[in-house]
Amino acid sequence: MxxxxxxxxxxxxxxxxxxxxxxxxxxxxxxxxxxxxxxxxxxxxxxARMYTEEFMADLAVEAMGYWDDLERDAGVSLRWMSGLLNFGDRDVGKDTPEGTLLGPIVHLNRLEMAYNILTAEEIQRRYPFKNLPDKWIGVFAPDNGIINVxxxxxxxxxxxxxxxxxxxxxxxxxxxxxxxxxxxxxxxxxxxxxxxxxxxxxxxxxxxxxxxxxxxxxxxxxxxxDLDIWEMVASYFNSNAGPNGTVFPSMWFQFAPDHEDRSRLFYGFPTVPWGPPNLVRIAIDAATRRIKDPDDRQTNVINPRDIQDTQNFVRDHVKGVDCTVPAYTLTCLQTNVxxxxxxxxxxxxxxxxxxxxxxxxxxxxxxxxxxxxxxxxxxxxxxxxxxxxxxxxxxxxxxxxxxxxxxxxxxxxxxxxxxxxxxxxxxxxxxxxxxxxxxx
Ligand SMILES: Cc1cc2nc3c(=O)[nH]c(=O)nc-3n(C[C@H](O)[C@H](O)[C@H](O)COP(=O)(O)OP(=O)(O)OC[C@H]3O[C@@H](n4cnc5c(N)ncnc54)[C@H](O)[C@@H]3O)c2cc1C
Incomplete structure (x- = not known):
């Protein structure tokens, strides 16, 4: 043998x-x-997956060098460095271990990484969002990207x-x-x-x-x-193909307080060049269905509440994206300790x-x-x-x-x-x- x-x-x-x-x-x-x-x-x-610097910032910065090496060895770009917009209520996550919208700034400063602060009005001018509360702000950091999984x-x-x-x-x-x-x-x-x-x-x-x-x-x-496995749901929605079409310039993540005990943490990707045209992925960073073993996963049904929450968000806050029926929806297992x-x-x-x-x-x-x-x-x-x-x-x-x-x-x-x-x-x-x- x-x-x-x-x-x-x-x-x-x-x-x-x-x-x-x-x-x-x-x-x-x-x-x-x-x-x-x-x-x-x-x-x-x-x-796609987000390539962001905030999460365990030092390790992520080190990982950047390894990504460069891997891309050289493979002879292709594996990331699209579109930047990341975090926006929302600056107080969400205050006094919790989760951290806040502005929390990563201390690390961005320490690591001398670029960012700029946007007002709600500026966010709505550059991105197809609407009806954002006036007091909301955004942090755009260019050294983030999308991984071509x-x-x-x-x-x-x-x-x-x-x-x-x-x-x-x-x-x-x-x-x-x-x-x-x-x-x-x-x-x-x-x-x-x-x-x-x-x-x-x-x-x-x-x-x-x-x-x-x-x-x-x-x-x-x-x-x-002792695992806590989330059946996370993500949907692709049709975006306006033009004239005067809908374009998200970067990935984004919304920080907002829970509403009626439902999460309002949403994230999204622009249309990626390696995916279908005029489809954007918008999803909730939460999961209604939590399991202990992947065998308990629902393989032919997707949790409707997570999709509905996302559709409502798109209807209320996104311009030029059709919330009625997602183009397609998928689930993915996120494993936590x-x-x-x-x-x-x-x-x-x-x-x-x-x-x-x-x-x-x-x-x-x-x-x-x-x-x-x-x-x-x-x-x-x-x-x-x-x-x-x-x-x-x-x-x-x-x-x-x-x-x-x-x-x-x-x-x-x-x-x-x-x-x-x-x-x-x-x-x-x-x-x-x-x-x-x-x-x-
Ligand atoms: C919706 C969602 C969004 C995410 N977003 C991000 C993000 O933006 N940024 C980020 O960094 N991470 C993100 N993640 C997390 C990231 O996707 C995972 O951490 C990563 O995919 C884990 O890869 P893995 O190789 O450890 O596991 P997996 O990809 O699950 O691979 C494990 C493999 O092992 C195989 N296997 C299992 N048991 C056996 C066995 N007995 N014998 C042989 N093979 C076996 C499985 O079939 C599987 O192919 C996200 C996850 C989800 C669900």
Missing amino acids: DLFDVVVIGGGPVGLATAYEIAKTNSKVIVLEQNNFFNQAGSSNDL PLLLRSLLTLAKHYSAQARQHTEVKSIVPDDHDSSKWKVKAVSHGKDEVVFLTKKIVITAGAYVNHILQPSFGITL FDNMFVLDFIPEEYLRGGRENSVVVFTAGWAMKFVPLLGKALAELALNGRSRYAMEEFSITRKNPATGKGIIQHSLGRFSAAQSSFSVDSQGRGSSLRGYSNT
Whole structure:
């Protein structure tokens, strides 16, 4: 049987970036994906993600260099630096860990990044918004952009293979167990195309299975992570194709107070050159449906309240965009732990069932797309060298929620344990991406 240096479980952007970085060191690596590569089942579907600097500002600035390197290696631009307009009520989020509209300014100043402040009137002159309260303001920051997600995924897979990584789709990992004869090796047990059992022998493992991480951790180690998975809804709406058409000059994010206990945090993208013309994505940065396991996802129904809230916002505040029937709507799983940060760490030795310390790395949770090249580097360093300066305390798997004293790891008999969980999934989940503003 072939012996791999590293098996990467999960072929989303983070797993592909990890395989790419490992392959560049001439190590023998394979990435296993349960579905097709570039599938709709995880967190990386659809056309675009925001590339913003406010969230964990220092790390994001470092990630910029890695994006440049990746774009050079791929020979294509993977980002469209359109800038970002944050606008709304300056007091929303005050006295909360989520932070406020003006919160990022301290980081923009410190990092000497450009921005300018706009009045409500200026916002409405430059963007197709209407009926904004007079006291609202905007912060436009040009060093933000839109990630071309389909091209990113394809470039990473092509590059990983170019550097001799192997890649298998339709290969679902069921469990990992230490090798009976040599505890420095692991057997990764998988099912290929839903029927054939296959085993991969490896020295190290990186688990990048996103929301599905517990499907591997529970049967392998008897633990699960306390996840709060949001079924986020996003819609594409028709915009006026002209004459006198509707153009959003950049991405935007609206900060507004809740109304009747419903979130009014909305965001939007301009029409992207790699997508259909005259369609704009407008969505709510919140989720009515929160689940503990991706198997509980509604696969053929989309939460109507989240769409309705967005349609009402478009009707009341956006000019030249047709709110009546979205052109199309999709859902995407956003995986959170209690503080909305990443989990980026080794599985502690006590759970490894005799396997060697620091040999199984896991990444899940948080808002990861803008950090993909940096995370690939961090996970490759952890797997190959046993350490990475990006595996910070804030991302430790053993950190505890100061409010409840509970950790992220749960000892569990099933895939999740509602009794042990810190999360109530009854209310609308909201503002998770904002929470990162205060966390730099
Ligand atoms: C609506 C929405 C908006 C977002 N906006 C932003 C944004 O603006 N900026 C930002 O930075 N981030 C954003 N995010 C978050 C970002 O999209 C995710 O953090 C990122 O996609 C996670 O990538 P991943 O590779 O970790 O996981 P995924 O893309 O989910 O990949 C995991 C892969 O593992 C595979 N897998 C799972 N289990 C197994 C198994 N047992 N065997 C083999 N394969 C397996 C899955 O099929 C999947 O392909 C957003 C997320 C959502 C939902």
